[in-house]
Amino acid sequence: QVTLKESGPGILQPSQTLSLTCSFSGFSLSTYGMCVGWIRQSSGKGLEWLANIWWNDDKYYNPSLKNRLTISKDTSNNQAFLKITNMDTADTATYYCARDRAFFDYWGQGVMVTVSS
Amino acid sequence: DIVMTQSPSSLAVSAGETVTINCKSSQSLLSSGNQKNYLAWYQQKPGQSPKLLIYLASTRESGVPDRFIGSGSGTDFTLTISSVQAEDLADYYCQQHYSYPTFGAGTKLELK
Numbered sequence: 001q002v003t004l005k006e007s008g009p010g011i012l013q014p015s016q017t018l019s020l021t022c023s024f025s026g027f028s029l030s031t032y033g034m035c036v037g038w039i040r041q042s043s044g045k046g047l048e049w050l051a052n053i054w055w056n057d058d059k060y061y062n063p064s065l066k067n068r069l070t071i072s073k074d075t076s077n078n079q080a081f082l083k084i085t086n087m088d089t090a091d092t093a094t095y096y097c098a099r100d101r102a103f104f105d106y107w108g109q110g111v112m113v114t115v116s117s
Numbered sequence: 118d119i120v121m122t123q124s125p126s127s128l129a130v131s132a133g134e135t136v137t138i139n140c141k142s143s144q145s146l147l148s149s150g151n152q153k154n155y156l157a158w159y160q161q162k163p164g165q166s167p168k169l170l171i172y173l174a175s176t177r178e179s180g181v182p183d184r185f186i187g188s189g190s191g192t193d194f195t196l197t198i199s200s201v202q203a204e205d206l207a208d209y210y211c212q213q214h215y216s217y218p219t220f221g222a223g224t225k226l227e228l229k
Binding site: 037039046047048049060062063096101102103104105107108109110 | 118155157159166167168169172173178210212214217218219220221222223
């Protein structure tokens with residue numbers, strides 16, 4: 001059974017760095033072809049893909065946010081991470097991690113992140 | 118970016134009706150290498166995560182009722198829901214994965 005769960009700070013101030021953790025089970029990011037992605041959803045911009053990381057540590061980023069994003073993984077603990085620097089109120093959203101098979105077949109429950117001073 | 122344009126943005130239906138949601142991409146999603154269209158459909162109910170319904174344009178995910186049908190190729194795709202049930206009232210999104218993923222703006226299915 002595949003499950004994913006996101007965790008994060010909930011609220012942070014403008015200019016701070018957001019650190020998110022995706023803890024998953026039912027598959028391994030050391031398995032050939034496996035990939036985990038991060039997607040966010042805000043009322044203003046809908047669903048927006050942010051980044052993904054592959055079993056071989058290849059990483060891909062949304063070009064519009066690439067300078068602010070860092071994705072990484074801890075294979076032994078079945079976790080993936082996303083950092084977003086210089087957060088702004090426009091980054092207020094629900095952040096999801098999902099298993100990426102060229103489509104997102106399993107999603108976490110999401111973590112709401114609010115950026116406010 | 119590949120821009121995904123969904124229509125309509127909202128749709129009011131009665132139970133038992135058949136509905137069609139359209140999704141148009143700004144460039145072809147058909148891979149010349151394997152002849153597959155990299156287009157997926159998701160359903161999202163209030164307070165829940167998106168749920169995968171259809172992938173590769175027409176392949177139904179395991180456990181998805183057969184009243185959900187995906188079709189289309191190239192740049193034009195359709196999600197058809199036959200005999201809509203109350204549990205189908207939700208937001209629906211298309212998503213391409215031909216290049217880095219992008220989503221449509223969504224279609225809200227409401228009760229008439």
